[in-house]
Amino acid sequence: MIKYLMEKEFKQLLRNAFLPRLIFIFPCMIMILMPWAANMEIHNIYLNIIDNDHSTLSQRLVDKIAASTYFRLTDLPDSYAVGLQAVEAGTADIILEIPRGFEKDWTNGSSPQVLIAANAVNGTKGGLGSSYLVQIIRDYAAQLRAEQPAVLPSASGGVPSIQVSSQNLFNPYLNYKLFMIPALMVMLLTLLCGFLPALNIVSEKEVGTIEQINVTPVPKFTFILAKLLPYWIIGFLVLTICFGLAWLLYGILPVGRFGVIYVFAILFVLAISGMGLVISNYSTTMQQAMFVMWFCMLILILMSGLFTPISSMPEWGQLITYFNPLKYFMQVMRMVYLKGSGFADLFSQLLALLAFVLFFNSWAILSYKKNT
Incomplete structure (x- = not known):
């Protein structure tokens, strides 16, 4: 039975002269144009400082950085290895390591060297964060020179x-x-596998063909599955095309495994399509459904970390992101592509997406009214 229902869905989809073209042209345009146009602002950069000197001058530097509005000093680890673990875990964006002999070198007229290690998964955040930190360090050096003019002649004859x-x-x-x-790929899956099938169901309500299905012995679960499967297949086909375009156009391949991405993509598609079905169940016209979906899409994108880092949002905004499935799948895509993360590193995202799958699909099935 489901075979014939799916055949009907594919025929309806291909009968439309515009939609099949849009489905394949849209990801190409997104992958070619959008990476050049996106921009972000950076605030609340999580910082770990490793003070190996434990001197007065090094402590003053720590205090000066902690007083900056750009950074949040989250920890003072004992070693660089511990700080690097914080970066791996996502609890630190930048590590500053102050070497032993920092105060001694400055007092002797030498130029001490500090290390900045930035998490550049978000290249803009890592680059700007490092620039902010370098500027603070330079201001601190100028302040020390003003306080201690006696050390101006260095061993090399310079300042x-x-x-x-x-x-x-x-x-x-x-x-x-x-x-x-990787985040733009998440947007594509959201549109293709979440909102397009939901609009398809609402269009059947408007033209009246859904009433013919409602009086047949087709179970509602089978009917919903037949509506979703064609778009799921198209979504994974488009995702695969995006992998190829990312490699061909930009030379970008994931450090991790494609299998991890596909497993999480399945969960995300189940969750977002369930959300689209909920909207379609409560909508009676295409205009109403499109308005609600546009509203949801706008909020989901802006609160997902696509453009603005979540840590830069106000605290109330960060709380809202916990209920956004796009946030978790974007984290997965970026961590697999740049860090090579596996299932063990993505366990919290796995649980969150599973919860969304159960919640939205249960709601969608219970809210779908079928007259028999």
Whole structure:
């Protein structure tokens, strides 16, 4: 039975002269144009400082950085390895390591060197965060020179300063396309597998063909599944095309495995299509459904971390993002593409997407009214 229902759906889809073209032209345009146009602002950068000197001058530097409005000092780890674990876990965006002998080198007229290691999964955030930190360190060096003019002649005959060496973790060249392209793939799946099938159901309500289905012995679960499966197949086909375009156009391949992406994509598609079905069940016209879906899409995108990092949002905004399935799948895509994360690293995202799958699909099945 489901075979013939799916055949009907594909015929209806292909009968439309415009929609099949749009389905394949849209991802190509998104992948080619959008990575060049996206931009972000950065606030609330999580910082770990490793103070190996534990001197007065190093503590003053720590205090000066902590007082900045750009950074949130989250921890003072004992070693660089511990700080790097915080970056891996996502609890730190930047590590600043102050070496031993920092105060001694400055007092002797040498230029001490500090290390900045930035999480460059978000290249813009890592680059701007490092720039903010370098500027604070330079201001601190100028302040020390003003306080201690006696140390101005250095051993090399120049003016002493604090030298900064930088590392960009996971994205050494700060290529922002590495950050944007995986997230744009999430947007495509949301549109193709979440909202298009929901609009298809509402269109059947408007033309009256859904009433013919309602009086047949077709179970509502079978009917809904037949509505969704063609778009799921198209969605995964488009996702695969996007992988190829990302490689051909930008030379971008995931550090992790494609299998991890596909498993999470299945969960995300189930969740977002369930959400679309809920909207379609409560909509009676295409205009009403499109208005509600546009509203939901706008909120989901803006609150997903696509353009603005979630940590830069106000606290009430960060709370809202916990109920956004796009947020979790974007995290998965970016972590697999740039960090090579596996299932063990993505366990919290796995649980969140499973919860969305159960919630939205249960709601969709219970809210669908079928007259027998």
